[in-house]
Amino acid sequence: DTDLRNIEALDAHESDRIAVVTGASRGIGAAIAGRLAADGYTVAVHYRQDSAAAAGVVEKIIAAGGAAFSFAADLAAPDTGTAFWAAYDAAAGSLRDVPVRVLVNNAGIALHGTIEEFGAEDFIRQQQINTTAPFLIIQAALPRLADGGRIVNISSGATRVALPDIIGYTMTKGAIDALTLPLAQHLGSRGITVNAVVPATIDTDMNASWLRGNPDLIADIAAQNALGRIGEPDDVADVVGLLASHDARWVTGQVIDATGGYRL
Numbered sequence: 001d002t003d004l005r006n007i008e009a010l011d012a013h014e015s016d017r018i019a020v021v022t023g024a025s026r027g028i029g030a031a032i033a034g035r036l037a038a039d040g041y042t043v044a045v046h047y048r049q050d051s052a053a054a055a056g057v058v059e060k061i062i063a064a065g066g067a068a069f070s071f072a073a074d075l076a077a078p079d080t081g082t083a084f085w086a087a088y089d090a091a092a093g094s095l096r097d098v099p100v101r102v103l104v105n106n107a108g109i110a111l112h113g114t115i116e117e118f119g120a121e122d123f124i125r126q127q128q129i130n131t132t133a134p135f136l137i138i139q140a141a142l143p144r145l146a147d148g149g150r151i152v153n154i155s156s157g158a159t160r161v162a163l164p165d166i167i168g169y170t171m172t173k174g175a176i177d178a179l180t181l182p183l184a185q186h187l188g189s190r191g192i193t194v195n196a197v198v199p200a201t202i203d204t205d206m207n208a209s210w211l212r213g214n215p216d217l218i219a220d221i222a223a224q225n226a227l228g229r230i231g232e233p234d235d236v237a238d239v240v241g242l243l244a245s246h247d248a249r250w251v252t253g254q255v256i257d258a259t260g261g262y263r264l
């Protein structure tokens with residue numbers, strides 16, 4: 001019933017500016033959803049399976065006076081492009097025909113392992129979620145993207161330094177950067193900007209297994225950042241908000257570090 005109430009709220013809301021954020025049930029994606037909602041977008045909160053967490057993000061946005069709804073889709077599924085937008089349509093109700101103004105490809109996984117350790121299945125699954133899925137989601141979105149819209153892809157500072165323990169992850173994020181440039185050229189004639197944002201280490205669930213509750217490691221990472229602290233999800237979300245804004249209308253094809261000066 002959360003979603004039903006939200007759809008009603010949406011109908012009463014200025015609903016011509018829709019932002020879709022993948023993997024928005026937690027972490028950086030949830031922060032991006034909050035920022036875009038605060039900027040007046042109706043936010044479609046995509047999640048994989050944690051419906052309670054997604055509902056929490058939606059509730060928070062509504063409590064703050066914004067508009068949002070959630071929908072689930074597994075980006076590991078081979079038919080991701082079409083399945084993703086079918087799930088979106090089912091949840092969006094009367095908004096399904098409104099062009100999508102902002103698409104943020106944020107969802108991702110980070111599997112650890114050196115080249116010797118990596119199983120083929122894990123390697124391919126990570127590629128599917130981090131690289132293939134954004135490609136297919138954008139491809140299937142093209143007819144529904146608003147001219148003058150924005151695509152923001154979330155990359156990683158792992159592409160900036162040699163981290164052999166996450167070689168497979170780094171490859172997927174290098175591909176995100178490589179996707180951003182030609183796509184910006186291709187969609188420029190429609191006034192659509194395409195950029196990537198590059199976070200460095202942030203204490204989200206993605207890093208919980210090795211970082212959370214480890215103050216020495218957190219201090220070590222903070223010391224590697226010029227700005228002397230570890231990043232927060234909002235530090236990245238605000239840069240996404242900037243890129244989505246009118247002020248960034250002349251910025252496209254860029255891969256922008258938002259790392260606090262990681263290993264400058």
Ligand code: NAD
Binds near residue numbers: 028047049105108
């Ligand atoms: P997180 O693990 O907290 O969130 C990842 C999100 O992606 C979750 O909502 C999750 O449900 C979703 N997701 C994962 N697999 C999925 C699947 N198969 N189908 C659908 N959704 C799926 O991680 P985060 O730190 O918030 O990461 C967000 C993005 O930022 C990722 O692309 C990540 O690579 C990137 N990033 C994170 C860091 C960091 O240190 N946290 C650094 C650089 C880049």
